[in-house]
Amino acid sequence: MHDLHATSIKYQNNKLYVLDQHQLPLVENWLACESVDAMVAMIRKLQIRGAPLIGIGASLLLGHLAAQGVATVTLQSAAEILRAARPTAVNLMNNLDSMLGVLNASGPAALPAEAERLFHEDVVLCNAIATLGADLIKPNANILTHCNTGSLATVGVGTAIGVINAAHQQGKGIHVYVDETRPLLQGGRLTAWEMKQLGIPHTLICDNMAALLMRDGKVDCVLVGADRIAVNGDFANKVGTYSLAVNAHYHKVPFYVVAPNTTVDIDCMTGAGIPIEERAAAEVRGVSGSFGDVCWSPNDTPVFNPAFDVTPAALVTGWVLDKGIFNQAKIAEGVLKTL
Numbered sequence: 001m002h003d004l005h006a007t008s009i010k011y012q013n014n015k016l017y018v019l020d021q022h023q024l025p026l027v028e029n030w031l032a033c034e035s036v037d038a039m040v041a042m043i044r045k046l047q048i049r050g051a052p053l054i055g056i057g058a059s060l061l062l063g064h065l066a067a068q069g070v071a072t073v074t075l076q077s078a079a080e081i082l083r084a085a086r087p088t089a090v091n092l093m094n095n096l097d098s099m100l101g102v103l104n105a106s107g108p109a110a111l112p113a114e115a116e117r118l119f120h121e122d123v124v125l126c127n128a129i130a131t132l133g134a135d136l137i138k139p140n141a142n143i144l145t146h147c148n149t150g151s152l153a154t155v156g157v158g159t160a161i162g163v164i165n166a167a168h169q170q171g172k173g174i175h176v177y178v179d180e181t182r183p184l185l186q187g188g189r190l191t192a193w194e195m196k197q198l199g200i201p202h203t204l205i206c207d208n209m210a211a212l213l214m215r216d217g218k219v220d221c222v223l224v225g226a227d228r229i230a231v232n233g234d235f236a237n238k239v240g241t242y243s244l245a246v247n248a249h250y251h252k253v254p255f256y257v258v259a260p261n262t263t264v265d266i267d268c269m270t271g272a273g274i275p276i277e278e279r280a281a282a283e284v285r286g287v288s289g290s291f292g293d294v295c296w297s298p299n300d301t302p303v304f305n306p307a308f309d310v311t312p313a314a315l316v317t318g319w320v321l322d323k324g325i326f327n328q329a330k331i332a333e334g335v336l337k338t339l
């Protein structure tokens with residue numbers, strides 16, 4: 001496979017490396033990833049995360065193994081194991097199904113090129129989304145975003161953050177409220193880091209402060225990413241997205257979901273069909289990262305820790321995809337089945 005470079009994954013001199021996002025922003029540490037077990041562990045620990053990025057990371061690992069001469073039957077088994085690493089983000093399944101299709105049709109020799117194609121495809125999709133979405137953003141807009149949807153969640157400029165950055169680059173004078181996004185703090189750790197890298201004015205808030213800002217007219221629109229979009233427009237995204245959508249609806253704040261078409265699940269009719277990952281109790285009882293490991297609740301405190309929630313299409317103003325920006329009428333016509 002050719003060398004490939006993105007913000008948080010790279011393939012260099014026939015080795016795959018992942019930027020350990022669990023340690024960001026305080027520590028920038030690249031981890032070699034040589035095996036299926038290693039990639040699965042990194043995906044499950046969110047050392048590599050983000051719907052598009054985990055699909056491409058898993059695909060690059062499979063292409064690497066094929067380039068090393070691993071046999072077809074082993075590659076097929078590896079693809080199935082990687083496909084099951086996390087249950088919600090459909091990009092993982094879509095990408096690995098593409099890889100398996102190529103493997104079964106053309107053999108291991110074709111896998112490196114397919115992995116590279118998926119990598120470059122995501123870069124193009126991110127750019128298309130950013131260009132289309134930036135037209136939605138009014139001058140001097142205050143945008144609120146949740147979790148992390150930039151170059152740490154894709155191999156391109158990102159989805160919602162790609163739109164934000166494009167509007168910033170166009171000189172629109174935007175400002176971003178960044179939800180810290182408990183429990184794993186993707187916003188406070190990763191989006192804050194990306195906003196600083198991009199030079200975008202931003203203000204970090206706790207998740208429970210978003211409604212107050214909307215009440216006071218301080219939010220002009222909400223932009224979020226997605227991990228899986230059902231055919232009817234319902235979508236799964238980081239937990240906390242649903243409450244943002246409810247508050248935005250109540251306060252009449254435009255609410256947009258931003259994603260590549262590779263996040264649409266054409267086999268999933270409604271949000272009820274989206275599997276929601278449940279994660280470890282320790283993530284809610286405290287917090288851990290390169291800043292340390294602290295637990296503030298009793299170690300047997302019962303915990304509810306869904307990694308995602310589902311937002312119904314009825315609460316969405318628009319779907320910003322690489323193929324276009326769709327309103328509820330277009331979604332109701334079934335446009336997502338035709339992408």
Ligand SMILES: CSC[C@H]1O[C@H](OP(=O)(O)O)[C@H](O)[C@@H]1O
Nearest residue numbers: 049050051147153225226237238
């Ligand atoms: C560009 S989509 C990123 C999407 O993935 C995140 O989840 P996680 O941090 O658990 O991988 C979050 O839902 C983002 O919206």
